[in-house]
Amino acid sequence: MLVDSLVLANIHPSVLPAISGLNVVGQRQAAGIVETWSVAACISAADRAVKAANVTLVRVHMAFGIGGKCYMVVAGDIADVDNAVTVASDSAGEKGLLVHRAVIPRPHDALWQQLMEG
Template sequence: MNLRTIGCVELNSVALGMHTADEMVKAAEVELVVARPTCPGRYLVIVAGDTGAVKSSVETGCAIGGDMVVDWFVIPSVHVGVIPALNGATPGVRIDALGVIETCTTASCIIAADAAAKSGQVDLLEIRFAAGLAGRAFVVMTGDVGSVTSSVNAGVAGVGDSGPVHSHVVIPSPSDGLKAKIL
């Protein structure tokens, strides 16, 4: 995917989430990237398109979702590594140091991943969200220790008010056993 704007609405209702996804697509010319339930009983909607359309779509989603909206964002010019990491389709890369940021919402994790990837020379390996994670999400990245450290710090800071960040870590030299489980 070319550099595009993405927007997200995360809700505390599957039924209202499906309705919100439908209305977001009808509100503006956007592509539906993700529309699916996550746990615990949440629903995640991610759209992509030009900035104005995505903003309009997310505004509609937040209005329809009302009190059930857990988190939301609009990210103009999302980093090219975010969408593949969301889909678990990151091409094979050499794992050096590992960085992990764990957040309390999927939306804040995507914000952290984008900020981390934009700030340093890291590869996003995966953005895992809310499947058996009690609503939490995490992003895993790799690169040299300095780049991973600075990217993790930027990702944590990038979450801002969307948070909170539950935890984060840099593993300078992961074991071969851990690397095998990540790949």
């Protein structure tokens, strides 16, 4: 059964590196996380988020083995991260595929390292 599908004609250049690994972030900043019920919804949400806000798309993680869920991590100034998370959440929410969202203004060093290193 097909849960979701996606065609992106003009994908943001940071999305593919975020899927295959990590986009590097230099200093600790605010972090935003959006979790979705499908990989397609997460990729679409990530694309919209980085086009709408001045953030770094750190990664898009496809969580194999737990029903096809996916999450994305963005980093940047708090206002930009909040905007990106809102845009991504709205994108996934339009299809009823939003699981959860979080904005962390000042992540603890250990959490920051975990988010940045995978």
